[in-house]
Amino acid sequence: MSEPESDAALARRAQILATEHWGLLAARGTAQSEVLTRITIFLTLVSAGLVTIGLLGQATDFAGWFGGAAVAILAFLALVGVMTQTRVLNVAEEDMMYVVAMNRLRGAYADLDPGVADIFLSAVADDRAAMERTYSFLRRRSSLSILTGSSMMLIVVVNTCVIGLAVAAVIAAAGGAPGWSVTVGALVGIAVGVASAARAGMTFRQAWKRYEPRRTTGDAPPWLRD
Numbered sequence: 001m002s003e004p005e006s007d008a009a010l011a012r013r014a015q016i017l018a019t020e021h022w023g024l025l026a027a028r029g030t031a032q033s034e035v036l037t038r039i040t041i042f043l044t045l046v047s048a049g050l051v052t053i054g055l056l057g058q059a060t061d062f063a064g065w066f067g068g069a070a071v072a073i074l075a076f077l078a079l080v081g082v083m084t085q086t087r088v089l090n091v092a093e094e095d096m097m098y099v100v101a102m103n104r105l106r107g108a109y110a111d112l113d114p115g116v117a118d119i120f121l122s123a124v125a126d127d128r129a130a131m132e133r134t135y136s137f138l139r140r141r142s143s144l145s146i147l148t149g150s151s152m153m154l155i156v157v158v159n160t161c162v163i164g165l166a167v168a169a170v171i172a173a174a175g176g177a178p179g180w181s182v183t184v185g186a187l188v189g190i191a192v193g194v195a196s197a198a199r200a201g202m203t204f205r206q207a208w209k210r211y212e213p214r215r216t217t218g219d220a221p222p223w224l225r226d
Contacts, residue, residue: 014112021105028098035091039151042084046158049073067173074166081159088155089200093207099134100126100211107215127213156196164189 053070060066104126110117121137123130132140147153168185172178 010112014109017105017108017112021102024098024101024105028095031091031094031098035088035151038084038087039155042080042155043158045080046077046162049077067169071166071169071173074162074169078159078163078166081155081162085152085155085159085196088152089203092150092152092200093203096131096204096207100131100213103130103134104214123217125213125215125217125219127216128208129217130213133217152200153197156193156200159196160189160193163192 053073056066056069103123106120106122107124107126110120110124117124123133123137135141164185166185167188168181171181171184176184
């Protein structure tokens with residue numbers, strides 16, 4: 001039977017865990033702040049771009065070089081939107097990783113001092129169920145609530161509209177009928193939105209398929225299980 005570790009060894013381990021925990025918190029906060037700034041910049045550009053298109057339309061009577069200018073502006077917004085959406089998806093995955101990592105550290109705290117386990121409202125396990133608990137430990141949120149309330153879905157919706165408008169503008173500038181332009185633009189925008197949502201879901205599932213938790217929710221104390 002192994003001898004119990006000394007208080008000095010346990011204190012050193014707790015200090016190491018706490019240092020890592022604070023590092024994860026700082027990285028998570030920095031990532032969230034950065035992505036919110038990116039989202040704000042993108043939405044500001046979309047607003048300014050649409051206002052600019054409206055002013056150019058009034059100045060040119062929606063004729064002449066207006067079509068080319070509108071296509072250029074919308075193409076630029078679509079490009080920035082794709083870049084922003086990619087970053088939002090990356091940060092969403094990073095945020096999930098930080099939460100899982102802190103859950104694992106919380107489990108290590110409980111190993112050091114089992115008496116603190118029932119104080120934590122956040123999970124002490126690091127599986128998917130524990131991750132969901134930490135994101136909302138007072139009640140279980142529905143998948144629809146999580147989906148519609150996410151920054152990722154906001155960007156997907158805005159990009160769907162911007163890309164649809166860009167496609168419609170290209171067709172209209174090439175001499176296509178208004179009805180045809182609107183129909184094709186709407187269909188392309190919807191396809192992009194569906195593809196973006198599917199890619200986000202696939203990324204989420206792949207991340208959990210490759211991850212092996214140290215402690216599952218079933219291993220957690222009864223008062224910390226769902």
